[in-house]
Amino acid sequence: VKRFAPRVTITDVAHAADVSKTTVSHVLSGKRPVAQPTRGRVEEAIRALGYRPDGLARSLRTRRTHMVALMIPDITNPFYPLLARGLEDGLDGDYRAFICNTDGARQREQEFLEEILDRRADGIVLDSFTMHPSGIASLVPEGIPVMRIGTTVIDEPAHDTVHADDELGALAATRHLLERGHRRIGLVRGPAGAGEKRTAGYLRALDEVGARPDPALVLSGEWTRSGGAAAARRLLALGEPPTAMFCANDVMALGVMDAARELDRTIPRDLALVGFDDIEAAALVSPPLTTVSNPPYETGLLAGVLLRERMTGAYRGAPRTVTLPCRLVERDTT
Amino acid sequence: VKRFAPRVTITDVAHAADVSKTTVSHVLSGKRPVAQPTRGRVEEAIRALGYRPDGLARSLRTRRTHMVALMIPDITNPFYPLLARGLEDGLDGDYRAFICNTDGARQREQEFLEEILDRRADGIVLDSFTMHPSGIASLVPEGIPVMRIGTTVIDEPAHDTVHADDELGALAATRHLLERGHRRIGLVRGPAGAGEKRTAGYLRALDEVGARPDPALVLSGEWTRSGGAAAARRLLALGEPPTAMFCANDVMALGVMDAARELDRTIPRDLALVGFDDIEAAALVSPPLTTVSNPPYETGLLAGVLLRERMTGAYRGAPRTVTLPCRLVERDTT
Numbered sequence: 001v002k003r004f005a006p007r008v009t010i011t012d013v014a015h016a017a018d019v020s021k022t023t024v025s026h027v028l029s030g031k032r033p034v035a036q037p038t039r040g041r042v043e044e045a046i047r048a049l050g051y052r053p054d055g056l057a058r059s060l061r062t063r064r065t066h067m068v069a070l071m072i073p074d075i076t077n078p079f080y081p082l083l084a085r086g087l088e089d090g091l092d093g094d095y096r097a098f099i100c101n102t103d104g105a106r107q108r109e110q111e112f113l114e115e116i117l118d119r120r121a122d123g124i125v126l127d128s129f130t131m132h133p134s135g136i137a138s139l140v141p142e143g144i145p146v147m148r149i150g151t152t153v154i155d156e157p158a159h160d161t162v163h164a165d166d167e168l169g170a171l172a173a174t175r176h177l178l179e180r181g182h183r184r185i186g187l188v189r190g191p192a193g194a195g196e197k198r199t200a201g202y203l204r205a206l207d208e209v210g211a212r213p214d215p216a217l218v219l220s221g222e223w224t225r226s227g228g229a230a231a232a233r234r235l236l237a238l239g240e241p242p243t244a245m246f247c248a249n250d251v252m253a254l255g256v257m258d259a260a261r262e263l264d265r266t267i268p269r270d271l272a273l274v275g276f277d278d279i280e281a282a283a284l285v286s287p288p289l290t291t292v293s294n295p296p297y298e299t300g301l302l303a304g305v306l307l308r309e310r311m312t313g314a315y316r317g318a319p320r321t322v323t324l325p326c327r328l329v330e331r332d333t334t
Numbered sequence: 335v336k337r338f339a340p341r342v343t344i345t346d347v348a349h350a351a352d353v354s355k356t357t358v359s360h361v362l363s364g365k366r367p368v369a370q371p372t373r374g375r376v377e378e379a380i381r382a383l384g385y386r387p388d389g390l391a392r393s394l395r396t397r398r399t400h401m402v403a404l405m406i407p408d409i410t411n412p413f414y415p416l417l418a419r420g421l422e423d424g425l426d427g428d429y430r431a432f433i434c435n436t437d438g439a440r441q442r443e444q445e446f447l448e449e450i451l452d453r454r455a456d457g458i459v460l461d462s463f464t465m466h467p468s469g470i471a472s473l474v475p476e477g478i479p480v481m482r483i484g485t486t487v488i489d490e491p492a493h494d495t496v497h498a499d500d501e502l503g504a505l506a507a508t509r510h511l512l513e514r515g516h517r518r519i520g521l522v523r524g525p526a527g528a529g530e531k532r533t534a535g536y537l538r539a540l541d542e543v544g545a546r547p548d549p550a551l552v553l554s555g556e557w558t559r560s561g562g563a564a565a566a567r568r569l570l571a572l573g574e575p576p577t578a579m580f581c582a583n584d585v586m587a588l589g590v591m592d593a594a595r596e597l598d599r600t601i602p603r604d605l606a607l608v609g610f611d612d613i614e615a616a617a618l619v620s621p622p623l624t625t626v627s628n629p630p631y632e633t634g635l636l637a638g639v640l641l642r643e644r645m646t647g648a649y650r651g652a653p654r655t656v657t658l659p660c661r662l663v664e665r666d667t668t
Contacts, residue, residue, distance in 0.1 A: 067432065284619045
């Protein structure tokens with residue numbers, strides 16, 4: 001078994017090949033021509049000694065770490081592992097991503113951004129409902145590109161952005177329920193201030209058929225299963241409960257299913273249900289959940305491609321926004 | 335909005351505080367005492383200029399990057415996001431983990447190990463069914479601790495290891511099926527050479543009741559849903575098909591459920607089924623899957639704690655092995 005030799009330096013290689021350190025550098029970088037047989041001698045010495053270039057020293061010299069920070073709420077939310085995988089593929093092997101789980105907490109987001117700068121990441125992929133572009137600008141130097149994922153809080157993005165068409169997706173979901181004859185449609189949305197586009201799509205669908213939205217049917221909850229269950233219990237306890245619900249994510253819709261089971265309501269007979277995201281569990285639950293696709297892998301892939309163009313300098317223009325289509329996935333809860 | 339100023343150097347701070355660069359270094363490192371009011375002047379200059387220490391230069395000096403490589407088959411397998419989250423918590427905020435998805439391919443594992451060394455990760459968390467300790471030793475210098483996760487190919491570990499008690503878990507699963515009266519119990523295992531301990535637990539349970547294992551009932555398949563479905567189709571096509579199956583992971587058990595539906599077999603009436611891992615989907619499918627818990631979060635957490643002790647030098651002793659208990663989770667497929 002050949003042992004790795006960590007202490008071999010460029011000086012050792014130069015000595016063994018009987019050339020200067022500068023010559024070894026030129027062979028390694030390929031930036032200056034080195035004539036054969038000198039090049040051959042250096043390459044042979046590198047092989048024989050098991051020399052490895054020092055990535056850290058190179059990073060310091062080039063100011064490039066080939067590291068990307070992926071700042072997301074929580075890698076255990078099933079949307080994000082697929083996104084992380086897509087990002088890796090989009091970055092094309094040249095960069096690695098390290099994960100910062102923010103739990104959506106502003107304090108943690110800020111701390112992470114500072115840490116990321118200290119580590120000199122070459123780029124940042126950021127999924128934050130709350131962080132305003134000016135807040136990012138105050139923390140991130142201009143040389144470090146930021147790639148935003150998901151719907152931003154403002155319409156005019158200051159950074160490259162990849163997001164799903166949340167409004168059209170929510171419009172399709174609500175239209176589908178209206179077409180099935182439902183008129184009292186509950187909306188289980190995320191925490192106040194988040195996921196506004198999905199709410200907008202819901203309202204737009206009601207408006208299309210001239211239905212007046214009932215504020216009693218619109219509830220905010222955490223993006224979690226228990227958050228969805230709590231909202232459903234309140235909606236089902238109304239004097240005139242909704243006959244259908246649209247949930248702003250699938251995880252909350254799973255919670256609605258829990259609450260319906262608890263209260264002995266059969267889905268879809270007593271309550272129709274549409275989610276959002278099309279996570280793997282949506283197809284596995286019983287009955288399988290009608291939902292809206294929100295492609296995490298493609299989002300990550302595009303984010304990787306666009307960010308790579310920024311980091312390498314291949315693109316230096318105005319911020320770009322890519323909007324991915326969301327389509328209705330009909331299953332058995334409607 | 336305060337703009338981040340990336341170009342402030344230690345020289346600027348020294349100039350503003352009217353001291354030498356060495357004095358600024360001493361204030362920053364805290365290693366040598368600096369008298370007040372000099373210390374106060376330096377601290378004031380650091381604040382006023384918005385100076386940030388250069389993490390990269392520090393890494394080169396200390397030979398510490400505070401980065402850990404997490405080498406796993408695939409972050410989109412629902413076991414691993416929880417493990418990654420546990421690892422982050424176990425590393426206690428001091429280290430970040432970057433993910434290397436190997437897809438279980440030996441070639442990618444080797445390439446990643448080389449890249450990891452080039453990046454000078456402070457530690458490696460490795461989940462590999464195939465990599466032999468001597469293979470790791472030939473690639474990783476002794477100064478970089480390797481933490482193994484999951485059952486290793488040999489019993490005498492050369493590295494710290496955290497794994498679930500695969501054999502006892504499989505024993506409990508198979509015993510449970512035997513207690514329900516099944517005697518023809520199929521085993522859907524992973525690819526040849528992987529997951530041997532789970533096979534051992536299955537065989538031990540049969541041996542306990544004096545049952546002779548039937549080689550026709552033991553099939554290898556990919557660790558995927560389609561791999562499980564393919565194995566189940568073959569088992570159900572046998573002249574005397576099994577009345578129960580134990581799958582070496584839940585994802586394959588979901589595939590068995592797909593195949594059973596296709597072939598019009600009702601679970602558990604026509605076919606009893608036990609999985610392994612207790613992923614979230616196990617509780618969501620219909621009927622909910624009986625399985626064996628394999629705690630990913632705790633595995634990651636312990637791996638983080640043990641690896642941190644190695645990286646900081648708090649522990650320098652012989653390799654440690656932590657075995658986490660696996661317990662049967664009875665649901666409705668048995």
